[in-house]
Amino acid sequence: MTGKTHITGGIAASLAFAQVSHYEPAILLIGGVAGALIPDICHGSSKIGRSLPILSKLISTLFGHRTFTHSLLFLLLMTVLFQAVLPNEALAAGILVGMISHIVLDMATKRGVKLLFPLRVTVRLPLTTSTGSFVEHLVFAALSVLSVYFGYGLFNL
Ligand SMILES: [Zn+2]
Numbered sequence: 001m002t003g004k005t006h007i008t009g010g011i012a013a014s015l016a017f018a019q020v021s022h023y024e025p026a027i028l029l030i031g032g033v034a035g036a037l038i039p040d041i042c043h044g045s046s047k048i049g050r051s052l053p054i055l056s057k058l059i060s061t062l063f064g065h066r067t068f069t070h071s072l073l074f075l076l077l078m079t080v081l082f083q084a085v086l087p088n089e090a091l092a093a094g095i096l097v098g099m100i101s102h103i104v105l106d107m108a109t110k111r112g113v114k115l116l117f118p119l120r121v122t123v124r125l126p127l128t129t130s131t132g133s134f135v136e137h138l139v140f141a142a143l144s145v146l147s148v149y150f151g152y153g154l155f156n157l
Pocket of ligand 1: 039040066070102106
């Protein structure tokens with residue numbers, strides 16, 4: 001999936017989560033967008049990879065693409081890390097929701113993700129698409145509509 005789809009996925013997921021949580025929606029939203037970008041630190045050409053080239057190179061060399069940073073293990077480690085260093089619970093929750101949305105969207109691609117890293121099992125959804133395809137544009141459109149729908153109620157647009 002492209003960065004644009006991931007950002008929209010993070011927006012839709014964090015606003016959906018805001019409906020059922022007591023956290024401040026605006027903070028969840030900021031976290032959701034950030035979290036949606038974090039897993040692609042393993043891609044040097046991604047938005048976050050270009051901002052942090054050295055860290056990105058290190059992670060892709062150590063783990064490869066769509067492995068460690070797209071796994072349940074990574075989500076767990078980030079949860080522990082946030083509890084230790086991030087005083088804002090809403091922001092931490094938003095980032096986690098954004099990262100989960102990213103991983104789920106990548107599971108909808110043919111390449112899938114190594115969700116169970118360090119196990120080398122590729123996990124993908126029964127229906128998949130390829131990055132930049134027509135179906136991805138449809139997914140992007142659907143996520144945009146969902147974002148507006150959830151945002152409408154939360155922010156009284
Ligand atoms: Zn990814």
